[in-house]
Amino acid sequence: MDKRLKVCGMKVPSNIEMVADLQPDYIGFIFYKGSKRYVADLSAQFVKDLPSNIKRTGVFVNEELRTVVERVLEYGLHAVQLHGDEPASYARELKALIDIEVIKAFGIDDQFDFDQLDAYSNSVDYFLFDTKTPDHGGSGRVFNWDLLKKYSLDKPYFLSGGIDLESIDEINRIKDERFYAVDVNSKFELEPGLKDIDKLIDFKNMLSY
Numbered sequence: 001m002d003k004r005l006k007v008c009g010m011k012v013p014s015n016i017e018m019v020a021d022l023q024p025d026y027i028g029f030i031f032y033k034g035s036k037r038y039v040a041d042l043s044a045q046f047v048k049d050l051p052s053n054i055k056r057t058g059v060f061v062n063e064e065l066r067t068v069v070e071r072v073l074e075y076g077l078h079a080v081q082l083h084g085d086e087p088a089s090y091a092r093e094l095k096a097l098i099d100i101e102v103i104k105a106f107g108i109d110d111q112f113d114f115d116q117l118d119a120y121s122n123s124v125d126y127f128l129f130d131t132k133t134p135d136h137g138g139s140g141r142v143f144n145w146d147l148l149k150k151y152s153l154d155k156p157y158f159l160s161g162g163i164d165l166e167s168i169d170e171i172n173r174i175k176d177e178r179f180y181a182v183d184v185n186s187k188f189e190l191e192p193g194l195k196d197i198d199k200l201i202d203f204k205n206m207l208s209y
């Protein structure tokens with residue numbers, strides 16, 4: 001399976017345009033006010049006008065369903081990333097309200113119970129495995145990818161958490177059909193929300209598809 005690329009945490013229009021020119025598969029916008037990458041006053045029309053082949057993804061943390069639906073419509077989102085403690089029923093309700101791809105994120109540490117994923121299997125399109133952090137995401141830290149040996153479901157997943165240019169060899173060595181996409185964020189930044197385009201070009205060129 002081809003490996004997709006998601007670039008997350010965008011908020012500066014000129015920088016977003018440069019990232020869009022690189023044609024990642026997903027581009028992520030953080031709608032969580034507690035984040036340094038919160039979209040704030042980013043124009044919804046600007047986001048809607050981005051090339052339609054790049055999936056515009058909204059990242060939400062324990063947000064009210066009504067607000068998520070409003071943002072999906074306002075910004076023309078193709079995908080929603082649930083990065084809080086949302087139960088499987090939340091994803092089901094969201095899908096009943098709106099036709100949207102749902103990515104459910106989980107913070108992984110040594111204690112993570114992979115059995116809890118069973119309940120989500122029929123309710124979401126993808127899992128996203130990130131490093132466990134009290135800030136919910138954007139930690140810039142890598143979790144122990146060996147823990148993914150405990151993942152037994154068929155559902156494809158995004159790999160996330162502190163991925164850097166230096167991670168590329170290890171990423172390219174992962175031979176797992178379920179490894180669907182790589183998600184990059186804080187390690188490709190000049191400052192929170194502003195991506196280093198040259199570094200992203202290098203990463204994309206080195207990613208084995």
Ligand SMILES: O=C(O)c1ccccc1N[C@@H]1O[C@H](COP(=O)(O)O)[C@@H](O)[C@H]1O
Binds near residue numbers: 030083140163183186
């Ligand atoms: O980036 C954030 O500030 C953020 C805040 C709250 C939830 C998710 C957030 N970002 C997501 O975190 C992961 C990992 O990011 P990093 O590479 O460790 O910086 C990524 O999926 C972002 O979508």
